[in-house]
Amino acid sequence: MKPVALLTLAALLFIITQCSVTHKTSQIDQIGETSSRGDSLIYEIPEDAIEVHPAAYQPSYTIINDLVHTQLKVSFDWKKMHLFGKAYITLKPHFYETDSLRLDAKGFDIHQVELVKTGGNLPLKYSYDSSSLYISLDKKYRREEQYTIYISYTAKPNELQVKGSAAINDARGLYFINADGKDPEKPRQLWTQGETESSSAWFPTIDKPNMKMTTELSMTVEDGFVTLSNGMMISSKSNGDGTHTDTWKMELPYAPYLVMMAAGPFTVVKDHFKELEVNYYLDKKYAPYAKKIFGNTPEMIDFFSKRLGVPYAWPKYSQVVVHDFVTGAMENVSATVFFDKMQQTSREMIDGNHEDIISHELFHQWFGDLITCESWSNLPLNESFATYGEYLWNEYKYGRDEADFGNNNDLNHYLYYSRSVNAPLIRYEYDDKEEVFDAISYQKGGRILHMLRKYVGDEAFFLSLKTYLESNRFGTAEVHQLRLAFEKVTGEDLNWFFDQWFLSPGHPILDIQYNYDSISKLVVVTLNQIQDAEDMVFRLPINVDIYENGTKTRREIVMNKRQQTFSFSCDTKPDLVNTDADKSLVCEKSDNKSDTSFAFQIEHAPLFMDRLEALQFFSDKSDNSFYSRVMLRGLNDTMWAIRTIAAQNIVLDNDLNGELKKKIISMASSDPKSHVRAAAIEQLGQWNDHNVEEVIENSLRDSSYLVISTALSALLELDSIKAFEAAQFLENDSSDEIISALGNIYSNLAGPDKNDFLLSQLNKDDVSYDLVSSYGIYLSRMIGNPEVVQEALSTLYDIAQNDDRWYVRFAAINTLMNSFNAMAAQKETWKNQLMQTTKETEESQNLATNLEWITTEMSALDVKIESIKTSETDENLRRILKSQ
Ligand SMILES: [Zn+2]
Structure with a gap:
C-alpha cells in the first residue's frame, strides 16, 4: 500500500495521529474457535474482547483452521449499497483436530450456514456477534480432512462503524462510488480495499495476514460495466436481464487482504510483457494517456524479475484507477488499485508523475504478495521492500542521482517523523495495527535495506533476496527468515545488524x-x-x-x-x-569539514548527496570566497534537483562579474526541467528588477503549469496590474497549479465580479487547501457586500461539513471564523459611520439596513460555526478545533 503524501500537511498529520490511543473492550463471547490438544481445550478469545494495554505484545494469529479455497458469488443492491453473497469456503484444521470454526464477517446479515455435502447440504449451528461467526462443525476434523462451508449473507459496508489509519481513511472494505449516479463529475464504480483486515467486510474469511488461499469470484453487474479481480477471467455470461456475470479465478494461494474486485465503466488499455497480459483500467477521458502513465510497467516487470532472479509469479498484471480511493494505491495480487490522481494528461506529467507508486506496488507483487508478512508486526517485510523497489527502479531507469534524491527525501521524512515516534521497524508491541503503516515501516525501512545492500555488497544482497523469496514463496515470513537468508548467503552472523536496525528503535546522531x-x-x-x-x-x-x-x-x-x-x-x-x-x-x-573540503567535494566526489551536502554547507555563506564558484557549479549540475536547490537559495551579494545572474536568467527559459525553470523564475521575482520582467512574461506561455503559475506569482511581485490581467486569460485552465496561483492573485486584487469564478472553483471536487485559504482573504475584503457574502457562506458551509479531507474542512472552518471577525470589524465601522451622520439621509438609511443585515448574518454564522465544530468526527481536527 502506498499512502497519499499530504505534502506540507503530512508532518502535521503524523504528529497528530500518533497521539491517539484507543482501548477496545467488549464482552467475551461464549463460543470461541476451539481445537483439542489431547484433552485440553484452547479457547480463542475474540480479538476485540481483549483489553489492550498501551503497547501490548501482538502475537501472530494462532492458526486453528487453514483457509484452502474461497469461492464467492456476489451481486449488488446499488440503492442500499449492499452486497448479496454466497460463499463456499474450503478449510482444513492446521494441525490439531477441531470441531469448530471462527470466521471474520463484519456487519453482515447471515442467512444460511451449511456444510457442503454430496446429496444435500447440512445446516450447521452457529452464533454471530456482527464481527465473528462461530460455527459448530458436524464432527471433529483431522488435518488431512478438508471441509467446505456454504454461507449466504448480505454485507452492508456503509452501515459499518469503522476506524481507519493514517494510511487508509476508513475500513469499509467495499465502496460504492456515485451509487445513485447523481454526481456528473464521477462514474459509478465499486471497488474494494482489504488491507489491513477489511476483506471480511464483504466476504466471510479468516482475515489475517498469515492465511493463504486460492479464489474464484463471480460478480454480477449491469451491462456496460467492466469487472476486474485477481487472476484470470474464466467466463463472462449475459443473464439476459441487463446484467452479466464475470468469473475470475486465481489458482495460486494468497492472503485474504489481497483479494480485490472492481467494477465500473472503465476503458481497458491492453499492453503486455512477453506472454503476460498487462492491462490498464481507467476513465475513458484518460485512455489516450494510459501508456504515458503506466507504459513502463512491462519494462519494470522485466527489470524486477531479472534483478531478483525470481520471475513475476502471477498470471497477469492489471492496474486500475478508481475514484475516491482511500489511499494512494493497493497491491492486490495481480490487480493493483490506484487513486484517481494517477490520471494525468501529458501536459500535467511535465511537472511530475506518480511512477514511484507504480514501482512500489509492482515490487509488492514479490514482497507482500508472493511472501506475506506473518503478522502486522512484520509489516516492513512488505512496505520497506516496496519503498526500496522505488529506489531500485529509479536507479536502473533514471540513474543513481535520481534514486539518491528519493532516498534522501525518505531519510528526511523518517528523521522528521522520529521526533515524535520512536519505535523499532519490527513492532511486536503496538496499540492498533494501523499504527505500523508509518514512516518507520516505509521510509526508514527502505533506507535500512539500502544500508544492508551497501554492507553486504550488491551480489550478496540480491542473492539473499532470491534465497528468501524462493524459500518462502506462497507462504508467510517473519523478519528472522530474512536474516537467515542473508546469513546463508554471506556466511556471516547478522544478528547484530537485524537487532540494531530491525528490532531496536532510533538512529545514531553523529x-x-x-x-x-x-x-x-x-x-x-x-x-x-x-x-x-x-x-x-x-x-x-x-x-x-x-x-x-x-x-x-x-x-x-x-x-x-x-x-x-x-x-x-x-x-x-x-x-x-x-x-x-x-x-x-x-x-x-x-x-x-572545512570550506575548502566542501568546495573540493562538490567538484570531485561522485554522489548526488556529496554535491547536495556541499551546496547546503555554502547556502548561508554568501560572503565566503568559494561561494560564487560553488553556486555556479550547482547551477550547472547534471542533476535537476541540484540545479533547483541552487537556483532557489542563491544570494547574489558577491556575483562580481554577473555570471550567476546571467546563468539564472538563461535557466528561466531554457532549462529542460520545469522545476528548474520555475525555481529560476521564483528567483527572478525576488530581484525587484524590471529588466527581467520580459523573461517572466514569456514564461506565462511555457508548456509547464508549474512554470506558468510561478511566473504569475513572480509577476505579482513586480507589477500586480499586469499579473491580474494575465491571470484572467488563464481562468479556463483546469490545472490545480494555475488555479492556486489565480486564487493567490485574486485574493488581494479582485473585485466582487470574480466571486462567481472563485466559487465555481471552490465547488469542484478536489478543491485545494490553498484555494480555500486564499478565498478567505478575498472574502474578508468583500465582507461588506451582502451578495458576495451570502453565496460564499453556503459554499464554505458545504466544504466545512462535507469535504472528505479533514485539512480542507479545517481551511473552510478557519475561513468562516475569520469571516466572522471581519464582519465584526465591518459592523463597528458602519456603526461609527452611522453615529457620525446627524440627520436622516439615504446614506444613513443604507447604513442602518447594512447593520441590521450584518447583525443577523453574524448570529447565524456564529451558530453555524458551533454546529460544524460539534458535528466534526475526525479526531485530529476535533483536537485542533478544541485548542483554538
Ligand atoms: Zn506499500
Whole structure:
C-alpha cells in the first residue's frame, strides 16, 4: 500500500495521529474457535474482547483452521449499497483436530450456514456477534480432512462503524462510488480495499495476514460495466436481464487482504510483457494517456524479475484507477488499485508523475504478495521492500542521482517523523495495527535495506533476496527468515545488524571532526555518537574516502563505541576526507569539514548527496570566497534537483562579474526541467528588477503549469496590474497549479465580479487547501457586500461539513471564523459611520439596513460555526478545533 503524501500537511498529520490511543473492550463471547490438544481445550478469545494495554505484545494469529479455497458469488443492491453473497469456503484444521470454526464477517446479515455435502447440504449451528461467526462443525476434523462451508449473507459496508489509519481513511472494505449516479463529475464504480483486515467486510474469511488461499469470484453487474479481480477471467455470461456475470479465478494461494474486485465503466488499455497480459483500467477521458502513465510497467516487470532472479509469479498484471480511493494505491495480487490522481494528461506529467507508486506496488507483487508478512508486526517485510523497489527502479531507469534524491527525501521524512515516534521497524508491541503503516515501516525501512545492500555488497544482497523469496514463496515470513537468508548467503552472523536496525528503535546522531597532523603525517577522524546517553550505541561500518594528490583511497572502518578516533597515514594534507562516502548511513550528522573540503567535494566526489551536502554547507555563506564558484557549479549540475536547490537559495551579494545572474536568467527559459525553470523564475521575482520582467512574461506561455503559475506569482511581485490581467486569460485552465496561483492573485486584487469564478472553483471536487485559504482573504475584503457574502457562506458551509479531507474542512472552518471577525470589524465601522451622520439621509438609511443585515448574518454564522465544530468526527481536527 502506498499512502497519499499530504505534502506540507503530512508532518502535521503524523504528529497528530500518533497521539491517539484507543482501548477496545467488549464482552467475551461464549463460543470461541476451539481445537483439542489431547484433552485440553484452547479457547480463542475474540480479538476485540481483549483489553489492550498501551503497547501490548501482538502475537501472530494462532492458526486453528487453514483457509484452502474461497469461492464467492456476489451481486449488488446499488440503492442500499449492499452486497448479496454466497460463499463456499474450503478449510482444513492446521494441525490439531477441531470441531469448530471462527470466521471474520463484519456487519453482515447471515442467512444460511451449511456444510457442503454430496446429496444435500447440512445446516450447521452457529452464533454471530456482527464481527465473528462461530460455527459448530458436524464432527471433529483431522488435518488431512478438508471441509467446505456454504454461507449466504448480505454485507452492508456503509452501515459499518469503522476506524481507519493514517494510511487508509476508513475500513469499509467495499465502496460504492456515485451509487445513485447523481454526481456528473464521477462514474459509478465499486471497488474494494482489504488491507489491513477489511476483506471480511464483504466476504466471510479468516482475515489475517498469515492465511493463504486460492479464489474464484463471480460478480454480477449491469451491462456496460467492466469487472476486474485477481487472476484470470474464466467466463463472462449475459443473464439476459441487463446484467452479466464475470468469473475470475486465481489458482495460486494468497492472503485474504489481497483479494480485490472492481467494477465500473472503465476503458481497458491492453499492453503486455512477453506472454503476460498487462492491462490498464481507467476513465475513458484518460485512455489516450494510459501508456504515458503506466507504459513502463512491462519494462519494470522485466527489470524486477531479472534483478531478483525470481520471475513475476502471477498470471497477469492489471492496474486500475478508481475514484475516491482511500489511499494512494493497493497491491492486490495481480490487480493493483490506484487513486484517481494517477490520471494525468501529458501536459500535467511535465511537472511530475506518480511512477514511484507504480514501482512500489509492482515490487509488492514479490514482497507482500508472493511472501506475506506473518503478522502486522512484520509489516516492513512488505512496505520497506516496496519503498526500496522505488529506489531500485529509479536507479536502473533514471540513474543513481535520481534514486539518491528519493532516498534522501525518505531519510528526511523518517528523521522528521522520529521526533515524535520512536519505535523499532519490527513492532511486536503496538496499540492498533494501523499504527505500523508509518514512516518507520516505509521510509526508514527502505533506507535500512539500502544500508544492508551497501554492507553486504550488491551480489550478496540480491542473492539473499532470491534465497528468501524462493524459500518462502506462497507462504508467510517473519523478519528472522530474512536474516537467515542473508546469513546463508554471506556466511556471516547478522544478528547484530537485524537487532540494531530491525528490532531496536532510533538512529545514531553523529558528530564528525577532522584533523591533519603534518608532523606525524596522519589524518585523524574523530567520531562521536551524541544521541541521548540512555539510547544504544550503534555499531556502524563506515567507508571513508581520502582524496590526496588526484587519487582517491577508500578505507573501511567500524565504529562500535560512543566516541572513537581513526587515523590514516597520508603524506600530504588531503583535499578531502569523505566520511560515510556511500552516504548510506541512517543517521543525523554534523560533518565538520572545512570550506575548502566542501568546495573540493562538490567538484570531485561522485554522489548526488556529496554535491547536495556541499551546496547546503555554502547556502548561508554568501560572503565566503568559494561561494560564487560553488553556486555556479550547482547551477550547472547534471542533476535537476541540484540545479533547483541552487537556483532557489542563491544570494547574489558577491556575483562580481554577473555570471550567476546571467546563468539564472538563461535557466528561466531554457532549462529542460520545469522545476528548474520555475525555481529560476521564483528567483527572478525576488530581484525587484524590471529588466527581467520580459523573461517572466514569456514564461506565462511555457508548456509547464508549474512554470506558468510561478511566473504569475513572480509577476505579482513586480507589477500586480499586469499579473491580474494575465491571470484572467488563464481562468479556463483546469490545472490545480494555475488555479492556486489565480486564487493567490485574486485574493488581494479582485473585485466582487470574480466571486462567481472563485466559487465555481471552490465547488469542484478536489478543491485545494490553498484555494480555500486564499478565498478567505478575498472574502474578508468583500465582507461588506451582502451578495458576495451570502453565496460564499453556503459554499464554505458545504466544504466545512462535507469535504472528505479533514485539512480542507479545517481551511473552510478557519475561513468562516475569520469571516466572522471581519464582519465584526465591518459592523463597528458602519456603526461609527452611522453615529457620525446627524440627520436622516439615504446614506444613513443604507447604513442602518447594512447593520441590521450584518447583525443577523453574524448570529447565524456564529451558530453555524458551533454546529460544524460539534458535528466534526475526525479526531485530529476535533483536537485542533478544541485548542483554538
Ligand atoms: Zn506499500
